[in-house]
Amino acid sequence: MAKKIVIDAGHGGADPGTSANGIVEKDLTLKISEYLHQRFDELGIPNEMTRTGDTTLGPSERPKRAQSFYGNSSDVILLSNHINAGGGEGHCVTKEV
Numbered sequence: 001m002a003k004k005i006v007i008d009a010g011h012g013g014a015d016p017g018t019s020a021n022g023i024v025e026k027d028l029t030l031k032i033s034e035y036l037h038q039r040f041d042e043l044g045i046p047n048e049m050t051r052t053g054d055t056t057l058g059p060s061e062r063p064k065r066a067q068s069f070y071g072n073s074s075d076v077i078l079l080s081n082h083i084n085a086g087g088g089e090g091h092c093v094t095k096e097v
């Protein structure tokens with residue numbers, strides 16, 4: 001069965017994530033996600049993005065949005081993009097969908 005990919009740009013809107021050296025996590029995760037979306041389209045791989053702009057997605061809304069495209073089945077891959085500032089063990093909570 002062909003895989004489908006949901007690209008999750010971490011953070012967004014009222015939640016900027018981390019920042020350092022003028023880089024804000026929510027902006028960089030969106031750029032990375034837009035690039036992945038373009039490449040998957042070029043490769044003919046079905047894919048969707050949880051957000052396409054500077055949108056706030058709450059902790060319960062994000063997994064609902066992620067599952068809204070292809071459901072919750074084993075042929076769906078979720079890529080959740082985060083950029084940590086370093087110096088720790090990470091700050092992001094990932095929920096498998």
Ligand SMILES: [Zn+2]
Binds near residue numbers: 017018025081091092
């Ligand atoms: Zn993050």
